[in-house]
Amino acid sequence: MSCVSSWGGLSADHHQVVNLMDPSKLESSICRRPLKGLAFGMGRSYGDSCLNSSGILWVTKGLNRFVAFDEKTGRLVSEAGVLLRDIQRLFVPRGWMLPVTPGTQMVTVGGAIANDVHGKNHHASGSFGDHVLSVTLLRTDGETIVCGPSENADWFSATVGGLGLTGVILRAEVQLRRVAGPWLDNETIPFSGLPDFFHLADDSEAGWEHTVSWIDCARRAGVRGLFTRSKPSERTQPFSSRPSVLTMPVTPPISLVNELSLKPFNLAYYHLNKLKAGRSVDHFERLFYPLDNLLNWNRMYGPKGFYQYQCVIPRAAGFDAIQAILAEIAKSGDGSFLTVLKTFGNRQPVGMLSFPAPGVTLALDFPNRGIRTQKLFDRLDAIVSEAKGRLYAAKDARMPKELFHSGYPRLPEFLKFRDQGISSDLSRRLIGN
Amino acid sequence: MQKKMRIVVVGGSSAIAEHCLRVWLADGPAEMILIGRDRSRLQRVADDLQVRSPQSSVQLVTADFLDPSGIDRTITDAFGAGRVDVVLIAHGSLPDQSECQASLELCRDAIGVNATSPVLFAEACAREMEKRNYGALALIGSVAGDRGRKSNYVYGAAKGLVTRYAEGLQHRLAKTDVKVILIKPGPTETPMTAALSQQKVKLARVEDVAAQIVKGIKAGKSVIYAPPKWWLIMLILRHLPSGIFNRLEI
Numbered sequence: 005m006s007c008v009s010s011w012g013g014l015s016a017d018h019h020q021v022v023n024l025m026d027p028s029k030l031e032s033s034i035c036r037r038p039l040k041g042l043a044f045g046m047g048r049s050y051g052d053s054c055l056n057s058s059g060i061l062w063v064t065k066g067l068n069r070f071v072a073f074d075e076k077t078g079r080l081v082s083e084a085g086v087l088l089r090d091i092q093r094l095f096v097p098r099g100w101m102l103p104v105t106p107g108t109q110m111v112t113v114g115g116a117i118a119n120d121v122h123g124k125n126h127h128a129s130g131s132f133g134d135h136v137l138s139v140t141l142l143r144t145d146g147e148t149i150v151c152g153p154s155e156n157a158d159w160f161s162a163t164v165g166g167l168g169l170t171g172v173i174l175r176a177e178v179q180l181r182r183v184a185g186p187w188l189d190n191e192t193i194p195f196s197g198l199p200d201f202f203h204l205a206d207d208s209e210a211g212w213e214h215t216v217s218w219i220d221c222a223r224r225a226g227v228r229g230l231f232t233r234s235k236p237s238e239r240t241q242p243f244s245s246r247p248s249v250l251t252m253p254v255t256p257p258i259s260l261v262n263e264l265s266l267k268p269f270n271l272a273y274y275h276l277n278k279l280k281a282g283r284s285v286d287h288f289e290r291l292f293y294p295l296d297n298l299l300n301w302n303r304m305y306g307p308k309g310f311y312q313y314q315c316v317i318p319r320a321a322g323f324d325a326i327q328a329i330l331a332e333i334a335k336s337g338d339g340s341f342l343t344v345l346k347t348f349g350n351r352q353p354v355g356m357l358s359f360p361a362p363g364v365t366l367a368l369d370f371p372n373r374g375i376r377t378q379k380l381f382d383r384l385d386a387i388v389s390e391a392k393g394r395l396y397a398a399k400d401a402r403m404p405k406e407l408f409h410s411g412y413p414r415l416p417e418f419l420k421f422r423d424q425g426i427s428s429d430l431s432r433r434l435i436g437n
Numbered sequence: 438m439q440k441k442m443r444i445v446v447v448g449g450s451s452a453i454a455e456h457c458l459r460v461w462l463a464d465g466p467a468e469m470i471l472i473g474r475d476r477s478r479l480q481r482v483a484d485d486l487q488v489r490s491p492q493s494s495v496q497l498v499t500a501d502f503l504d505p506s507g508i509d510r511t512i513t514d515a516f517g518a519g520r521v522d523v524v525l526i527a528h529g530s531l532p533d534q535s536e537c538q539a540s541l542e543l544c545r546d547a548i549g550v551n552a553t554s555p556v557l558f559a560e561a562c563a564r565e566m567e568k569r570n571y572g573a574l575a576l577i578g579s580v581a582g583d584r585g586r587k588s589n590y591v592y593g594a595a596k597g598l599v600t601r602y603a604e605g606l607q608h609r610l611a612k613t614d615v616k617v618i619l620i621k622p623g624p625t626e627t628p629m630t631a632a633l634s635q636q637k638v639k640l641a642r643v644e645d646v647a648a649q650i651v652k653g654i655k656a657g658k659s660v661i662y663a664p665p666k667w668w669l670i671m672l673i674l675r676h677l678p679s680g681i682f683n684r685l686e687i
Contacts, residue, residue: 023628023631026628027477066628070488072484073488073491094488
């Protein structure tokens with residue numbers, strides 16, 4: 005038994021850790037075990053969707069081999085534990101790239117599918133699951149199911165965004181896209197007020213593949229932020245050096261994100277970046293994964309850990325709801341350095357439990373301050389629920405059952421595909437087993 | 438165009454060898470011959486390498502690792518097919534010390550796979566390389582071979598034999614253009630050490646160990662400690678008087 009935490013560091017419960025390495029031993033490691041298990045990749049889920057306390061974690065890190073690549077079509081078959089970073093670093097110099105990646109590349113292919121992750125280009129390219137051609141699933145009863153958009157499509161729809169609960173993803177085929185090089189044409193525009201944000205977002209949707217904005221969550225006097233949009237650049241020169249990687253060496257005794265640091269940091273961040281606003285050509289790693297160069301940044305929230313709150317609100321109610329949520333947060337004095345606001349495109353996701361939906365999404369971290377934090381979340385939940393929005397399960401460690409059930413209307417349909425030998429802290433909390 | 442490097446790996450599915458190959462391939466395509474015991478495990482490595490470097494070629498050979506005539510034939514064939522730049526002898530398995538003490542059969546097997554077998558392969562390669570007066574022959578030993586200790590002395594003795602063997606071979610081939618390299622990894626995170634990581638032994642990243650090995654081979658070093666800190670640690674351990682050493686819980 006070893007203690008395992010997720011990215012948020014809210015718990016460190018005992019798990020029986022089983023490293024999956026040798027394909028010939030997968031069946032004996034996974035199938036017909038007395039304890040229930042759960043596949044575990046890089047543990048980058050913030051809450052409890054990747055934990056299974058007192059049960060088994062099947063660590064997929066060792067299933068990290070490429071299987072095949074077709075240079076003509078860009079179809080890549082790999083084992084489930086391959087990191088998105090490894091795909092990007094191998095294929096970008098060869099003119100291919102993952103069409104969708106989240107804000108870190110330190111996640112596995114299996115994890116990206118199970119959480120149907122999205123990136124800054126949702127309006128243009130959808131979520132990760134939209135580019136998956138096939139998934140090989142091992143069920144704990146020993147059955148192997150190969151599914152994709154046109155083969156066992158119901159299994160595919162349950163497994164994409166299915167939080168690992170339909171079986172263990174062993175390998176997948178993903179469609180890469182052509183790119184000229186690693187560069188992006190980028191533009192940063194300061195804005196003030198939500199109407200300004202929505203204008204910028206709508207204006208940029210057609211011409212810019214990637215849009216996102218950072219906002220100052222600590223400011224009570226109206227919303228202020230920096231809107232960033234980018235698209236693939238024609239610049240092809242190879243890039244020479246990677247930025248240096250820093251590590252958060254220890255967990256400080258208290259959260260470094262607190263009332264004292266929050267306002268000055270947000271203020272300084274806004275003004276420093278406002279100075280740098282305008283057009284630039286940037287490397288995709290710097291734009292897409294800024295925190296990957298600060299290893300273990302999650303430690304800065306101290307030993308009690310942190311929550312991330314990410315909701316999506318349908319567009320019709322989006323303006324008022326986001327306004328209300330931001331006002332609640334500013335009033336609370338809690339929040340984080342990195343608050344992200346983004347519009348999603350008008351498209352339905354592949355997975356029954358996929359998070360993205362047409363509308364606007366807000367994400368930010370909160371240091372764990374016990375009851376006080378929970379009470380703030382209750383107030384935010386009420387706004388999200390009223391606006392018929394939902395929370396992202398991959399980020400969640402606390403949402404009430406009712407909000408999960410109302411946010412994910414396809415849940416009853418999903419339950420038919422669950423694997424009875426698989427369970428997670430999240431599934432026990434929100435589904436009951 | 439630069440000629441493709443030709444690399445022969447014995448123990449083709451060893452994690453350290455596989456990562457060394459990834460480092461070599463990042464420099465340019467190569468022709469690889471992977472020798473192993475289990476074809477499906479070799480195939481998995483070969484498929485991965487082929488995706489990483491489509492211009493490279495991978496040939497798979499299965500062999501009985503303790504059969505002298507089979508080893509002879511395998512190596513003769515590998516050299517017969519063309520010039521060989523590097524041979525990496527990487528196979529091994531980490532036995533549980535207490536199980537070795539309980540079973541003489543396990544003890545014999547551990548010495549067979551970690552000592553006898555690499556020596557037979559190396560001897561066959563040395564013959565071919567001496568004939569051609571060309572190439573680098575790298576053997577993976579271990580820091581465990583530097584001094585016997587109670588927690589793994591059967592494995593350590595086998596790796597110690599590889600150390601003495603490599604020294605002798607270096608002596609024999611000193612006046613030729615064949616380079617013999619002894620690699621001594623510290624505990625490294627691989628499937629072989631999965632049991633150690635459960636015991637919370639601090640393990641080096643296999644990517645780093647492989648990068649140091651490839652760099653050392655390129656630089657023509659005769660002994661490579663990977664990570665390099667083990668050179669100092671083992672220097673001290675080797676020279677500790679037994680009165681002190683035997684009291685240590687290591």
